[in-house]
Amino acid sequence: MVHAKSWTLKKHFVGRPTNSDFELKTVELPPLKNRKVLLEALFFTVDPYMRYYFPPENSYGFPVSECAVSFRVVESKNSAFPIGTTVVAPSGWTAHSISDGKNLEKLLAEWPDTLPPSLALGMVGxxxxxxxxxxxxxxxxxxxxxxxxxxxxxxxxxxxxxxxxxxxxxxxxxxxxxxxxxxxxxxxxxxxxxxxxxxxxxxxxxxxxxxxxxxxxxxxxxxxxxxxxxxxxxxxxxxxxxxxxxxxxxxxxxxxxxxxxxxxxxxxxxxxSLRWILLLRKYEINLFVVVLIQGKIQYHEHITEGFESMPPAFMGMLREFGEAIVKA
Ligand SMILES: NC(=O)c1ccc[n+]([C@@H]2O[C@H](COP(=O)([O-])OP(=O)(O)OC[C@H]3O[C@@H](n4cnc5c(N)ncnc54)[C@H](OP(=O)(O)O)[C@@H]3O)[C@@H](O)[C@H]2O)c1
Structure with missing residues (x-):
């Protein structure tokens, strides 16, 4: 049995978000059914735009949604996503989740070793x-x-x-x-x-x-x-x-x-307003990989360690410099 940790919103922020607005919950995931995969989070983004995507009152208690996450497939009953595949998904603040593969975007097969995989969420995201x-x-x-x-x-x-x-x-x-x-x-x-x-x-x-x-x-x-x-x-x-x-x-x-x-x-x-659909624009994604490899575009990431640090990373993001990433 896998126990999935998720950050949920307890109440909405008044002014600046505070620790007491968030609650960490753990749920037991069911056994994997056919065509499903079990995902383990690698990196999360915390972006300013997420301020607009926190749930309305009737969904308090559910995982915070609308966050770009890169995952590794750790168990698979879906041949399109074998174990070890890295994928990006618009999932919530959840360390493990089960997916049928529909919203999963595979990391480019030709992703260069010289580029950190976290860039799939920011500079190539x-x-x-x-x-x-x-x-x-x-x-x-x-x-x-x-x-x-x-x-x-x-x-x-x-x-x-x-x-x-x-x-x-x-x-x-x-x-x-x-x-x-x-x-x-x-x-x-x-x-x-x-x-x-x-x-x-x-x-x-x-x-x-x-x-x-x-x-x-x-x-x-x-x-x-x-x-x-x-x-x-x-x-x-x-x-x-x-x-x-x-x-x-x-x-x-x-x-x-x-x-x-x-x-x-x-x-x-x-x-x-740019939504996730644009992540399907392979041309631009490839272009960013190419210009990054060539060093024509430079970047700065601010990486916070640990899934437990999601709320502080979110709260600090407007003070930080560069793309704010949490390493699970
Ligand atoms: N339309 C879309 O689809 C879309 C998608 C992504 C982002 N966005 C929007 O684009 C904007 C930039 O996003 P980002 O991800 O690049 O942000 P970001 O780099 O994470 O922004 C953080 C920076 O914003 C500045 N800042 C914070 N509070 C401020 C304030 N009260 N007044 C002025 N500047 C302040 C600070 O930099 P300085 O002090 O150096 O200015 C801070 O380091 C956001 O408003 C975001 O919502 C829109």
Whole structure:
């Protein structure tokens, strides 16, 4: 008999999540039936967007859902998934689970030994696909234009900036510490600044691109975009990763008002949400593996050890740098 540990939500957060919002439960899994596999977790992601996917009141007590997990198959009655296969699934915070294989995505057969398997959840997973699709499919940015990105050292922002550089755009990035700014410079951003220490965000943006911005890839929300929008060029774009904005996640009070400026009159604003279906886009996944091997895109992971540490990793994720991963 396998005892599966799961993190469940006891009550919803008020402001910042706390340890008492979560409860660890153990259930006994039934014997494996035909065509089923038993999965043991290897890595989990804890992403900011998950704040929106915690269960409604009637599902409290069930495992926290909507988390990218990589698993190893440890018992199999399904020939498509022999023992030892590594798979990725949109499973919950569960250390062991049984699957019929429907939602399982195998790790690329040609996954290189030089790349850590945890990258299947971050750099070769949802955050990078969000960056890729948000910038190239959705924002409408074109050759030679100037792109501004905030949370620029984050899982999504760092890839937006690096893809934009590979495509020949001018890239300006805002991040929240000098260490992160140094990283953005290493990633090749044309201008990077610490938005927490600059005297004036407005002046810093003007200095970084006196001619204005063609595209603002916004991960933060209204406080930032109120300052940026007047500096977006005529017919420029505001691309919003709609599962953001990150500045609202732990907020309890009302949002600051949107300041309507002249910039709005010719602005194209596109919100987007990227779901698991995009993980099936093999072309982009292969592309990320290739550019990672070639060292053309750099990454930073923050790895927390132990399934028991899921809640603290989730709570600390907005303070950490890079893709937040928990090693089971
Ligand atoms: N549309 C979609 O399908 C989709 C998919 C994935 C992600 N997203 C969204 O994209 C955004 C970025 O995600 P991510 O995974 O890249 O995030 P992340 O790297 O995990 O973000 C953490 C960083 O956010 C910044 N931050 C935290 N609190 C903030 C606040 N109150 N105001 C401003 N910045 C704050 C901090 O960096 P700095 O201090 O350096 O800024 C922090 O290190 C999130 O809003 C997420 O929900 C959307």
């Amino acid at each position: 949802m955050p990078s696909l969000t960056a890729y699709s948000g910038l190239l499919d959705i924002s409408g940015v074109q050759g030679g234009e100037t792109v501004l990105v905030n949370v620029a050292a984050g899982a999504v922002g760092s890839v937006v900036g690096q893809i934009a550089k590979l495509k020949g755009f001018k890239v300006v990035g805002a991040a929240g510490s000098d260490r992160r700014v140094a990283c953005l410079e290493k990633y090749g951003f044309d201008v990077a600044f610490n938005y927490k220490t600059v005297k004036s965000l407005e002046e810093t943006l003007q200095k970084a691109s006196p001619e204005g911005y063609d595209c603002d890839f916004d991960n933060v929300g209204v406080e930032f975009s109120n300052v940026v929008i007047p500096q977006i060029k005529k017919f420029g774009r505001l691309a919003i990763a709609i599962r953001g904005p990150i500045s609202t996640y732990n907020r309890t009070g009302p949002l600051p008002p949107v300041v309507v400026s002249r910039g709005y009159s010719s602005l194209r604003c596109v919100g987007f």
